[in-house]
Each structure stands twice: as C-alpha cells, then as structure tokens.
Amino acid sequence: MSEQEEADWIPPGADLSRPSAARIYDYLLGGAHNLAADRAVAQRLEAIQPQVATVARRNRAFLRRAVRFMLGQGVRQFLDLGSGIPTVGNVHEVAQEVDPGARVVYVDYEPVAVAHSRMLLKDNPNAAALEADVTDTAAVLTSEPVRTLLDLTEPVGLLAITIGHYLPPDVRPVFAAYRDAVTSGSYLAITHLTNDFAVLSDPRVAETMRSTQDRIFPRTRDEVLALFDGFELVEPGLTTSANWHPDRLAAVVDPEEDGLYAGVGFKP
Numbered sequence: 001m002s003e004q005e006e007a008d009w010i011p012p013g014a015d016l017s018r019p020s021a022a023r024i025y026d027y028l029l030g031g032a033h034n035l036a037a038d039r040a041v042a043q044r045l046e047a048i049q050p051q052v053a054t055v056a057r058r059n060r061a062f063l064r065r066a067v068r069f070m071l072g073q074g075v076r077q078f079l080d081l082g083s084g085i086p087t088v089g090n091v092h093e094v095a096q097e098v099d100p101g102a103r104v105v106y107v108d109y110e111p112v113a114v115a116h117s118r119m120l121l122k123d124n125p126n127a128a129a130l131e132a133d134v135t136d137t138a139a140v141l142t143s144e145p146v147r148t149l150l151d152l153t154e155p156v157g158l159l160a161i162t163i164g165h166y167l168p169p170d171v172r173p174v175f176a177a178y179r180d181a182v183t184s185g186s187y188l189a190i191t192h193l194t195n196d197f198a199v200l201s202d203p204r205v206a207e208t209m210r211s212t213q214d215r216i217f218p219r220t221r222d223e224v225l226a227l228f229d230g231f232e233l234v235e236p237g238l239t240t241s242a243n244w245h246p247d248r249l250a251a252v253v254d255p256e257e258d259g260l261y262a263g264v265g266f267k268p
C-alpha cells in the first residue's frame with residue numbers, strides 16, 4: 001500500500017498529484033500532514049536557504065501576536081484567509097483563550113488543511129473551516145460559515161498571513177473586496193514574501209515552488225503596502241515578522257534574515 005493510501009488523514013478526492021504549500025509549510029513547522037513529494041520540495045528549499053523553517057516559525061509567531069493585538073482592541077471574530085493545516089497556536093485557540101465566545105472562520109482550498117481543521121473543530125461551535133479559493137471573494141463572504149459565525153456589522157480581524165504571495169499579480173481587488181465587506185474598526189494583518197530581503201530572494205525559491213500547486217509571487221514594499229489600501233497601519237508600520245511588536249525579550253532581527261513583510265492595519 002502506498003503512503004497516500006495508508007494515511008488516514010487524507011480526505012477522499014484530494015489532489016495529491018503535486019506538492020502543496022499547505023503540506024510543505026506543515027513539514028517545515030514539524031507537522032505530520034505531508035507526503036514524500038511535499039517533504040522533497042521542503043528539503044530543496046532548505047538546501048537553498050537553511051533559514052526557511054525559521055522564517056516559517058517567526059511567521060506563525062507573528063500570527064499569534066497579531067491575533068492577540070486585535071483581541072486587545074476588542075475584536076472578537078476572525079476570518080483567516082489561507083489558514084493552512086492546523087498546528088500549535090491556531091487562531092481559535094489564541095482567541096478563545098482570551099474569550100471563549102470568540103468566533104473564527106478558516107478558509108483554505110487545500111483539502112487536507114480543511115479536513116484536518118474540521119476534525120479539530122468538530123466540537124467547537126464558534127469556529128469552522130471553509131474549503132474555498134480566497135480569490136472567490138463572493139463565495140467566501142456569502143458562505144454558510146461566514147453568514148452564521150461572523151457578524152459583518154461588527155469589527156472583524158482579517159488575517160492574510162503568507163497568502164498574498166500565492167495570489168496572482170492582480171491581487172488588489174481581492175483585498176479590496178474583503179476590506180469593503182468589513183465594518184470600520186476592523187483590522188487586517190498581512191505577512192508577505194518579498195525579494196527585497198536576502199533570505200528568500202534566491203530565484204531558485206520561486207522556481208522550486210513552480211513544481212507545486214502554489215506558485216509564488218513575491219512583492220516589493222510598495223506592492224505590499226498597496227494591499228493595505230483603505231487601512232491605516234498601526235505602529236510600527238510595515239516591518240518584518242519578528243520585528244512587529246516583538247515579545248518583550250526578543251532581539252531585533254535583521255530584516256535581511258527575517259524575510260517576510262509584516263504589518264497590521266486598522267480600518268477607520
């Protein structure tokens with residue numbers, strides 16, 4: 001029996017013919033929901049850039065800090081776009097630790113990510129996973145989980161954490177649709193791959209990802225800032241993941257090593 005047939009976490013109908021960003025990222029974070037082909041890509045990325053797993057961990061830590069920040073501002077509902085395979089410190093865990101009534105909708109188009117999220121959330125009435133392409137904004141925004149769990153007349157925390165660079169060049173209308181759907185007082189958190197910093201700018205990174213379901217489109221600082229259109233960046237503005245509201249004792253990380261742009265915006 002092949003590895004794919006054996007693994008009971010693989011939902012029927014999942015396209016496993018090509019590696020996926022969700023499963024590569026899971027491997028880099030030390031998870032178990034990945035296949036040999038995903039691991040091979042992850043290892044190729046690590047051979048090009050040994051810091052790639054560190055970048056992924058810092059990204060995850062940023063996500064948790066951004067969610068806590070939004071909770072501190074009174075946000076009690078989150079739409080997590082490109083949420084990935086659940087790992088430690090998922091959004092609903094961070095949010096419901098602060099307020100058990102906090103609501104979360106996870107969105108991903110990768111069936112393993114969605115199936116695993118649903119399994120984890122089966123006894124959680126305040127969180128759900130939606131299988132959808134985030135660029136189909138109308139489908140996401142009118143979906144059953146969004147309609148039943150999120151109240152769009154109240155502030156929402158939009159999470160676009162390492163998702164923008166998987167979306168093709170003309171991505172601004174996608175971000176604009178989510179912005180327009182949420183009320184003032186909402187927040188948007190973004191992390192985004194760029195070639196502006198040394199750590200992930202090797203062209204072999206993008207080349208390697210071409211063999212997967214998820215090609216990447218790194219963006220410049222100005223292009224990432226444009227995704228915040230209609231939001232006011234909170235302090236310290238657009239920085240890199242480890243340097244956004246670092247934990248009290250964390251050392252500043254050189255952006256050249258940190259690699260991902262990171263910021264949080266407020267919709268006035």
Ligand SMILES: C[S@@+](CC[C@H](N)C(=O)[O-])C[C@H]1O[C@@H](n2cnc3c(N)ncnc32)[C@H](O)[C@@H]1O
Pocket residue numbers: 020021022023025059060063081082083084085107108109110113132133134135160161162163166167214
């Ligand atoms: C690197 S993972 C990030 C997971 C999580 N947001 C984080 O930063 O920890 C990127 C995720 O985006 C998902 N993804 C990429 N393009 C997508 C799309 N168009 N619609 C929905 N999900 C997408 C992938 O399946 C993957 O799970």
